[in-house]
Amino acid sequence: MAALRRTASVTWSGSARQGQGTFQVGSGALVAPFTYNSRFKGDTETNPEELLLAAQAGCLTMALAAALQEKQIDPGTIETSAELDLVSHDSGGYRIPSVRVEIALSKRDWPQEKLDEALERAMDMCPICNALGGTDIQVKFSDG
Incomplete structure (x- = not known):
């Protein structure tokens, strides 16, 4: 069986603590924002x-x-x-x-x-x- 390839990408703008980013999966089924605060402070983004x-x-x-x-x-x-x-x-x-x-x-x-x-x-x-x-x-x- 041939390998199944999956892709995802991230765009990030700004510094680690003040910036913001977006996750996007290759299928287009998910586009989600994230920030330092969503990762370490409990904000509502993923x-x-x-x-x-x-x-x-x-x-x-x-x-x-x-x-x-x-x-x-x-x-x-x-x-x-x-x-x-x-x-x-x-x-x-x-x-x-x-x-x-x-x-x-x-x-x-x-x-x-x-x-x-x-x-x-x-x-x-x-x-x-x-x-x-x-x-x-x-x-x-x-x-x-």
Whole structure:
């Protein structure tokens, strides 16, 4: 299978703290503003970390649906939420030591072992999870 290429671009004007930028994905489906304050002060525009979480949650959800389908399990509706903490390090930058994911399934009428197997397969299939190698991804399930 040929590689699938995806693209995104960012335009930034001004200094890091006073400037502003725009994310745009190659498909044109998302154009979103961001600023220093949206990233570090909680303003309402998006930020790179939210986009990373959205990508990770979306990718893992689709991979889990596929892994459950391989086991002939109908998950019903899957709702996934994710969160992370930015932690400063000595160089003055930040790192993301872990991502916490909660997956709610509307149907849970199969053994936990099957769900754990499907999650392991999904984590392996998800290219975003693979790209986050070295980041601890913690997943917990809840009833949807």
